Amino acid sequence: MHDEGACVACGGSLRFFGRRIGYAYHECLRCNSLQLVPQPTPEELEAAYRTEYVKSGHLRSAAEEAIGAAQPYYKALLAALRAHGMPSSVLEVGAGWGGLGELLVSRGVDYRGVDLAVDMVAHCKTKGLAVELGDLFSVQGETRDALMMSAVFEHIVGHDAWLDHARTLLNPGGLFVSMQPTARFARFMGQAARMGIRTLELPQLHEVFCPPWHTVLFSLEGMTRLMARHGFRLLDVRPGPQGIGRGLPGMAKRTLGLINKAGWPLLGTVWPFVICHIFVFRKEA
Numbered sequence: 001m002h003d004e005g006a007c008v009a010c011g012g013s014l015r016f017f018g019r020r021i022g023y024a025y026h027e028c029l030r031c032n033s034l035q036l037v038p039q040p041t042p043e044e045l046e047a048a049y050r051t052e053y054v055k056s057g058h059l060r061s062a063a064e065e066a067i068g069a070a071q072p073y074y075k076a077l078l079a080a081l082r083a084h085g086m087p088s089s090v091l092e093v094g095a096g097w098g099g100l101g102e103l104l105v106s107r108g109v110d111y112r113g114v115d116l117a118v119d120m121v122a123h124c125k126t127k128g129l130a131v132e133l134g135d136l137f138s139v140q141g142e143t144r145d146a147l148m149m150s151a152v153f154e155h156i157v158g159h160d161a162w163l164d165h166a167r168t169l170l171n172p173g174g175l176f177v178s179m180q181p182t183a184r185f186a187r188f189m190g191q192a193a194r195m196g197i198r199t200l201e202l203p204q205l206h207e208v209f210c211p212p213w214h215t216v217l218f219s220l221e222g223m224t225r226l227m228a229r230h231g232f233r234l235l236d237v238r239p240g241p242q243g244i245g246r247g248l249p250g251m252a253k254r255t256l257g258l259i260n261k262a263g264w265p266l267l268g269t270v271w272p273f274v275i276c277h278i279f280v281f282r283k284e285a
């Protein structure tokens, strides 16, 4: 059982960071990851997904429009995959509208996906994608070369059990590829928007402070420590592309995109203006 007073990622001590719509985010004093305290239970989240997810502003109504807008993310994920050897089989957790699945299938990858949203699964099936209703635990007794997720890992609870199961679904040396919002930008925005006053409400940014959905915003160090505990070695971490028109106004994001092109090579992982990162881990023996 996870100790509520300890960091999900590294077991370090936690300190209150800020509140948003009645939920409290804490920061780890060792690895700087941000996390909801207490973590929502799986039952709470499942109930909330069923009733509120579509209304939360998290999804777009038009599937193909959403896929079009997400192309930069898919391309960045594919580039991360290719850099470590294109896998022949992939399981995607959180297949969404099937945009990444389509790209993978077009490149000859044996693709399977799961998603919790009925309308998304139905849409995937109309496109002939092997996507079933469910989550990671719905998949049992088969292994793949890579496990992929895009804007999913920040949503999960019970990380230790989740990662133990994820391991059983990967072939030896298999890749774990995740794109997710990370802690540095969240901490920066959370502090700057409140002028450092922690009693003020955290800013509304869908990709960052989005309770109860976003349970943990891992720092790079926190993610690396968590994964190492479960037998995964970090191969690669790179900035994700800036999205458009979600959470931050499009103009602000395009500006961030331009700044990042200049800032990333100079400052590497210390650069704060990256909302999300792409992690690539390898399953160790």
Ligand SMILES: [Zn+2]
Pocket (backbone or CB within 6 Å): 007, 008, 009, 010, 011, 012, 028, 029, 030, 031, 032, 033, 222
């Ligand atoms: Zn920590």
